[in-house]
Amino acid sequence: MQKVWAFVRGCFLLLRKGSRLYYTWLSALLVLIAIGVFAYVNQLYSGLIVTAMRDQVSWGFYISNFTFTVGVAAAAVLLVIPAYVYQWKPIKEIAILGELVAVSAIVMCLLFVTVDLGRPDRFWHLIPKIGILNFPKSLLAWDVVVLNTYLVLNFAIASYMLYSYYYQREPNMKYVFPILLFSIPAAISIHTVTAFLFNGLAARPFWNASILAPRFLASAFCSGPAGMILMFQVVRKWTNFDIKDKAIFKIAELIAYAMFINLFLLGAELFKEYYSDTVHLAPVKYLYQGLDGHSALVSYIWTATIFNLTAFFLFLIPQTRENYVTLNIGCVLIFIGVYIEKGMGLVIPGFVPDVLGDFYEYAPTGTEMLVTLGIWATGLLVFTLLLRIAVPIMNGDFHVSDDGVNPHIGDQLFLVRRRDVVPEEDLDSP
Amino acid sequence: MSDMEKRDEHVFRLTRRKALKGLALGIGTMVLPAKDASASVWESFFQKNFRELGKSERRVILERLEKEYSARYKKPVRVKDTGPIEGVLYGYGLDLSRCIGCRRCVYGCVTENNQSRDPQIHWIKVLRLAKERGVDLEHSEQYYNPATVPEEGHFYMPVQCHQCENPPCTKVCPVQATWKEIDGIVVVDYNWCIGCRYCMAACPYGARHFNWKKPGLPAGEMNPETHYLGNRPRPVGVVEKCTFCMQRTREPDGMYPACLEVCPVGARKFGNLLDPTSEIRNVIENKRVFILKEDLNTQPKFYYFYSV
Secondary structure (H helix, E strand, C coil), rough: CHHHHHHHHHHHHCCCCCCCCHHHHHHHHHHHHHHHHHHHHHHHHHCCCCCCCCCCCCCCHHHHHHHHHHHHCCCCCHHHHHHHCCCHHHHHCHHHHHHHHHHHHHHHHHHHHHHHHCCHHHHHHCCCCCCCCCCCCCCCHHHHHHHHHHHHHHHHHHHHHHHHCCCCCCCCCHHHHHHHHHHHHHHHHHHHHHHHHHHCCCCCCCCCCCCCCHHHHHHHHHHHHHHHHHHHHHHHHHCCCCCCCCHHHHHHHHHHHHHHHHHHHHHHHHHHHHHCCCHHHHHHHEEEEEEEECCCCHHHHHHHHHHHHHHHHHHHHHHHHHHHHHHHHHHHHHHHHHHHHCCCCCCCCCCCCCCCCCCCCCCCCCCHHHHHHHHHHEEEEEHHHHHHHHHHHCCCCCCCCCCCCEEECCCCCCCCCCCCCCCCHHHHCC | CCCHHHHHHHHHHHHHHHHCCCCCHHHHHHHHHCCCHHHHHCCCCCCCCHHHHHHHHHHHHHHHHHHHHHHHHHHCCCCCCCCCCCCCCEEEEECCCCCCCHHHHHHHHHHHHHCCCEECCCCEEEEEECCCCCCCCCCCCCCCCCCCCCCEEEEEECCCCCCCCCCCHHHHHCCCCEEEECCCCCCCCCCCCCCHHHHHHCCCCEEEEEEECCCCCCCHHHCCCCCCCCCCCCCCCCEECCCCCCHCCCCCCCCCCCCHHHHHCCCCCEEEECCCCCCCHHHHHHCCCCCCCCHCCCCCCEEEECCC
């Protein structure tokens, strides 16, 4: 226990050390968070009337973002499987980063659901025993359970591994491996349950398609890893952490397969709706073509479709997949494409036209955007702080010192140009 | 400012402080409002789900609410918790060949059930449909505004909570803040609802309504005869819905719902489905009856029919 405490203390010492850039970055995030908090406080005072949500469209931008970030969290599994099940070394070195992405993304998920509540002061009603968790009947209760389980799993795995490396010993895989294996179905389950959350509602034909959960997973395995590829490049450019090209290209290849399945499932759903041409077609028509003069989402979804298609071909062809310019373009396109498709393109058309045929065209208000921005900044802050600890541990700059008690902190700066720009010796002096 | 308003404000001030001082200080700030808040803030904050309460606990809560509402609306307010009557299962009939789309029911409901006037919350929606299309919700119109009704070529279809036998809304609630009583009425505990609005996504009849802001209910227009699960004033951030006017219909002398009473053409019928001599049974057995969205297996107890 004392060793754990020493580790935690070391981590806090480390968090305080960093280059100018590190502090600038943190301050920028804190400013965005403060703006988000301010917008949220205003929302608490005035009620959710400050959002554009109304009775017809009772979920909006917050739940859209929630849906997307659950996907990002679930995508960590795409690193865990090759790393630990197939023991593929290049990815094994970075799998821990995937787990940290999952932790940060789940934190965002929980925040997005919280800001969407009409009575956040009553969140304790969800806690079993103290309140009432309607498990197993309500899918929202399932989501609470699986999201928290997944958060705990990833946090536990990542911190145990880092703790072991800190004390300069190999993690005992006898303990880690079963949890790692368990985290695979857990990752699948968070996104499946989130899909079922929508899927189970017969009142909303747009969501009530059995293909929804597979579509969720396929798109998650595109957007999450695309974000990670971008993030890996930032990490290896600005810190001393080494990430191999091979790993990045392999992930890009996996994205190509996932995007193919995603597009195929989308096509299957569009075929079913258009060819059978039943009353269920209305939300799809509203989304893709506009309906009775209402067309707020049309430009969104076509942007997403074109982005996804373009990215698919960029990732499919090895030459463009292994060229950093086209690879990065593809990553950005996929991230935005899926963000729209899983967000505005999934949540909103479920509500438009509403169950009685009313059209309420939803577009997020400033408050919703600022609160959302604040939550994304919070996610990035959590991720940065986790990286601040993980990166030096992984490359051996942060470990217990020879006395076995105090930490040795080699990496004083964290965010700097990488080795070939700043020689390593310089990094030891603050 | 009345106790109730104060309470609402304290609840939010607490949350605001929490937001400002950060989650780390959250527990510490929980103590802060204690010095300037009345005890009722905390009683209400820690109140259990209505269904978990014993008889005496309920009594205390009802008295607290009566005190708060009376002070706030400056008149004696009664809050009942009348339970379901044994052997009664409520059913509602609506005669589409009589309804003229005047929407008196909509406003009769608002007056009786203390809905917010600003912003307006309507538990009943009246759809205008084209005769040539029949019941085609996608082409329905809620915002029609002619000089006189009915209009040539149209018929009207009021929709409110269908009090489903198999309600999709109660199943999805993550905290069991909404449930079906044994007389078939689907209710919400406004003091337990967390405002996630999952029930609204689940309802195929658009019958659930959310308090996007603090309900604007002028003291003069407040109906003081209320039920805990029915028409008592609602706080901000919770979902509300039609309860077949349980504050009226559950009484031993059995009044009709307000929407029925106010209907000028007698298009509305209400009664006990378990009583073979009731008017609603007569409608079901002798008229051309249909229920809305039958394919969803919600089994509504709201029956549309054509009398002529």
